[in-house]
Amino acid sequence: MTAPLRPAALAFDAIASRFDERFGAWLSVAAQRRAVRSALLETFPKGGHILELGGGTGEDAAFLAQREYRVHLTDPSPTMVELAKTKLEMLGGYGEVLAAEEVESFAIRHLCGGGEQFDGAFSNFAPLNCVSNLAPVARGLARLLKPGASAMLVLFGTCCPGEMVVETLRGRPRQMLRRRKRGEAPARLGKREFTVVYHRRAEIVRTFAPWFSLNRRLGIGVAVPPSAAEPWISCQPKLLAGMEAFDRAAAALLAGLGDHILYQFSRNDESL
Numbered sequence: 001m002t003a004p005l006r007p008a009a010l011a012f013d014a015i016a017s018r019f020d021e022r023f024g025a026w027l028s029v030a031a032q033r034r035a036v037r038s039a040l041l042e043t044f045p046k047g048g049h050i051l052e053l054g055g056g057t058g059e060d061a062a063f064l065a066q067r068e069y070r071v072h073l074t075d076p077s078p079t080m081v082e083l084a085k086t087k088l089e090m091l092g093g094y095g096e097v098l099a100a101e102e103v104e105s106f107a108i109r110h111l112c113g114g115g116e117q118f119d120g121a122f123s124n125f126a127p128l129n130c131v132s133n134l135a136p137v138a139r140g141l142a143r144l145l146k147p148g149a150s151a152m153l154v155l156f157g158t159c160c161p162g163e164m165v166v167e168t169l170r171g172r173p174r175q176m177l178r179r180r181k182r183g184e185a186p187a188r189l190g191k192r193e194f195t196v197v198y199h200r201r202a203e204i205v206r207t208f209a210p211w212f213s214l215n216r217r218l219g220i221g222v223a224v225p226p227s228a229a230e231p232w233i234s235c236q237p238k239l240l241a242g243m244e245a246f247d248r249a250a251a252a253l254l255a256g257l258g259d260h261i262l263y264q265f266s267r268n269d270e271s272l
């Protein structure tokens with residue numbers, strides 16, 4: 001018997017068929033995605049076997065597979081995974097329905113079944129904010145990654161001036177400080193309710209510390225605004241290009257101010 005879908009997975013499943021059309025058209029999303037992809041290419045060994053958590057419709061997995069990486073995409077939304085599989089099947093990638101909370105049991109199954117450890121793992125655009133407790137994710141990735149391999153985890157930033165400006169201009173003051181909330185915060189998508197957690201740096205680093213060292217943090221969307229600025233910002237391509245150039249220069253220095261933050265961890269030699 002398959003387990004019922006969690007609320008976040010149900011919400012994303014409901015919008016999966018419209019996801020690429022909606023977010024793919026937005027230039028701010030494309031700019032943030034370029035920043036993440038450039039860090040992935042810089043970090044993952046060429047031709048490596050890469051695990052993705054919360055891979056959605058497979059945009060990044062297909063990008064990597066086109067560059068000769070072998071990608072194993074996971075996501076808890078069956079419709080997202082179906083869409084991803086159609087992109088990946090000609091490219092030799094693989095898609096599987098799996099929530100990040102289940103990655104430890106996946107690790108045991110994968111390794112006991114003779115599967116090899118991965119050369120890297122990533123999660124882009126906040127799937128891990130749908131997970132309240134990151135400890136099972138850290139333990140699962142610790143089992144699955146080779147020593148020295150990188151986990152590139154992109155979560156929501158918790159102090160995003162870009163969002164504060166946009167929400168003030170839109171007259172939505174309550175949205176301005178939503179990321180300051182501790183614990184589970186309500187979220188809504190496709191008329192469905194679920195919760196997200198704005199994980200803090202200290203908590204993330206502490207949770208991964210037994211098996212991972214933090215190499216760097218990059219701000220993704222420091223000047224490039226969050227999607228709340230859409231569709232307006234997509235009509236300002238020159239301004240956006242300037243913001244993207246600023247972010248390329250300031251991503252490490254101003255990491256804490258990003259719409260998203262990329263945490264680059266490397267697996268150390270500590271055994272589980």
Ligand SMILES: C[S@@+](CC[C@H](N)C(=O)[O-])C[C@H]1O[C@@H](n2cnc3c(N)ncnc32)[C@H](O)[C@@H]1O
Binds near residue numbers: 056059080127128
């Ligand atoms: C904003 S989308 C990002 C999708 C994809 N990474 C991208 O960059 O387009 C968030 C994704 O997280 C997935 N998700 C929701 N809950 C999750 C969980 N508990 N574990 C892993 N992924 C989850 C959703 O199904 C959705 O595909």
